[in-house]
Amino acid sequence: MAPKASPAPGGNGTHWQSGKGEVQVDTFRISGPDVTLAQIFEQQKKEPKNRRADYAVMRGDFFVVSGLQGLKKFYVRAHGKDREVRGMAVFYDQSLEVTMDPVAVAMSSALVPFPETVAGLAPRRRVEYASAVVVGPGGDLVTDARAVDQCRSVQVAGHGYAELRATEGGVALLHLYGAHGLVPVPLAASGGGPTDVTLFGVADPERQAGAGAVSTMSARVGPGGTLATVPPPGFPGAAVVEGSGKLVGIVASAPVQVAGPGAAGAAMVPAETIRRVLAAHGVEAGASARPAAEPNASVLRVICVRD
Numbered sequence: 001m002a003p004k005a006s007p008a009p010g011g012n013g014t015h016w017q018s019g020k021g022e023v024q025v026d027t028f029r030i031s032g033p034d035v036t037l038a039q040i041f042e043q044q045k046k047e048p049k050n051r052r053a054d055y056a057v058m059r060g061d062f063f064v065v066s067g068l069q070g071l072k073k074f075y076v077r078a079h080g081k082d083r084e085v086r087g088m089a090v091f092y093d094q095s096l097e098v099t100m101d102p103v104a105v106a107m108s109s110a111l112v113p114f115p116e117t118v119a120g121l122a123p124r125r126r127v128e129y130a131s132a133v134v135v136g137p138g139g140d141l142v143t144d145a146r147a148v149d150q151c152r153s154v155q156v157a158g159h160g161y162a163e164l165r166a167t168e169g170g171v172a173l174l175h176l177y178g179a180h181g182l183v184p185v186p187l188a189a190s191g192g193g194p195t196d197v198t199l200f201g202v203a204d205p206e207r208q209a210g211a212g213a214v215s216t217m218s219a220r221v222g223p224g225g226t227l228a229t230v231p232p233p234g235f236p237g238a239a240v241v242e243g244s245g246k247l248v249g250i251v252a253s254a255p256v257q258v259a260g261p262g263a264a265g266a267a268m269v270p271a272e273t274i275r276r277v278l279a280a281h282g283v284e285a286g287a288s289a290r291p292a293a294e295p296n297a298s299v300l301r302v303i304c305v306r307d
Contacts, residue, residue, distance in 0.1 A: 023100065024072075024091040025107070029084065037063065037080030044076050064108075073097055077108035086113035098190055098272050102225030106170065106252060106267040124150065126306050131201040131238040132156060132174060133250060134184045134298040135274070139176035140283045141300065142274055143237030146253045148172045148304050157202075157212050157301035170252055170269040171277045172237075174302070185239060185298045187271045187285045188246040195221055197248055199231060201238025202301040214296040225249065227266040239299050240268055247271055247295075 007014065013027040030040055041063045045053045051074070053067040066075045073094055078087025088111045090104040130147035134140070141156070145167040148154050154162045154174065162174040176182075199217040208215075219229040219240070231238060236253035252267040278285045 022093045022096060026089045029086045031084040033083060035083050035085060037085055040078060040085045075104035075108060079113040081114050102268060102270050105226055124306060128304045129204045129234045130236045130302040132300050132302045133239045134182045135278060135285060136184050136283050137182055139179035141174040142250060143172050143302050144250060144253045145170050145172040147236040150306055151304040152307050153305045155303040166281055168277045169273045171274055173277055173281055183297045185247045185295045187275055188242055188248045190272045197221055198241050199238050199251060200241060200295055200299045201235035203232045204234035207232050212301050214299050225268045225270055227268055231266055239295055241295055245295060
């Protein structure tokens with residue numbers, strides 16, 4: 001996305017950008033005896049002079065500021081600790097906002113500004129459960145890319161082993177050979193999208209006494225495609241569905257912080273990203289459009305087995 005790296009202005013971070021500069025990412029670190037999070041928050045709202053913030057919130061040890069800077073949209077997230085502020089700023093052309101709004105939120109939320117030692121990192125589970133959504137009648141499914149990372153094998157409950165065809169943009173494209181009777185969910189059109197949605201996923205067996213039933217959760221889509229709810233284990237890859245029964249996106253596994261009561265939430269990979277991945281691999285999205293219905297039959301459990 002932004003492969004060209006160089007020192008950031010001021011020398012206290014790194015600058016990345018895409019080939020033509022449509023997308024740019026800066027990391028930064030500001031420290032000193034008088035540095036406070038509130039001070040940098042106010043600074044980020046006003047500087048540089050061509051920046052116009054339309055969203056700004058500070059909560060606990062972090063803040064978020066977003067808006068327009070010149071002709072580009074920007075999204076800044078920073079954390080403070082011990083007279084030091086570390087953060088990330090993402091800049092992108094306004095024409096890319098449908099794709100980049102959720103990506104900017106997910107990228108900045110994934111930043112670990114003050115990492116713990118490696119010894120303190122929790123290992124990935126040897127067997128991990130997620131959800132997948134049927135997007136093609138020939139056995140094509142999508143799930144959260146991180147949920148199937150480093151898997152020795154990927155299985156779909158009731159259907160056997162699945163081939164991992166691609167991982168791009170937070171999406172993993174799976175294929176089941178010889179699958180019959182799968183009902184794909186049509187993708188929603190690109191654009192603004194709804195605020196109120198329903199999540200369809202298969203919770204971890206520990207959450208349902210070993211069962212594999214599809215369950216639902218109501219959610220609201222916030223700024224940048226965040227979901228103001230905390231899905232249970234097993235919901236990475238779950239379908240995010242609008243009222244008409246079309247797929248708005250899938251749940252991403254990385255948690256995010258959102259403004260408002262209850263700071264935790266989840267990120268969403270939007271339908272536009274899914275459509276792009278499918279097109280790149282010859283899968284015709286929404287080829288089997290059907291009347292709106294409960295998409296339970298289109299959501300399956302994915303089992304990742306690691307070494």
